[in-house]
Amino acid sequence: MTVVIVIAGVLFGAGAVGALWRIIRGPSALDRIIASDVLVATAMCAIGAEMAINRHTDNLPVLLGLALFGIVGSVSVARFISSRDDA
Structure with a gap:
């Protein structure tokens, strides 16, 4: 189970870094906007995975706020x- 958690963390981190790279280097405003949506979705997935791993729902309002923001x-x-x- 620990290996799966580490792999998921690395993939979420790589997705976030890729989105940040596109936000910084994006040639157009539309590229930056889409990258910010990807970054919000990655954060939502990471928070959801953390809630599933630790078996709690304390961060559910944060997820709902991020979904509304997106x-x-x-x-x-x-x-x-x-x-x-x-x-």
């Missing part, structure tokens, strides 16, 4: 890009 952010960006294309 949805509102994606919708806001979609509306911004849509209004910019119409002009």
Whole structure:
């Protein structure tokens, strides 16, 4: 079980580093926005895995807040890009 936890941690870390790299180096604003959504989703997965490993639900409000942040952010960006294309 410890090996699986370490592998999952390494993969979550690699996903977060990749998303941060795209946020810093992204050639366009849309790349940076998508990378921030990926970073939020990676954080949610890592928090969910930690809750499953330790068998508690203490961080459930944090997960719900991150989910709300991700949805509102994606919708806001979609509306911004849509209004910019119409002009």
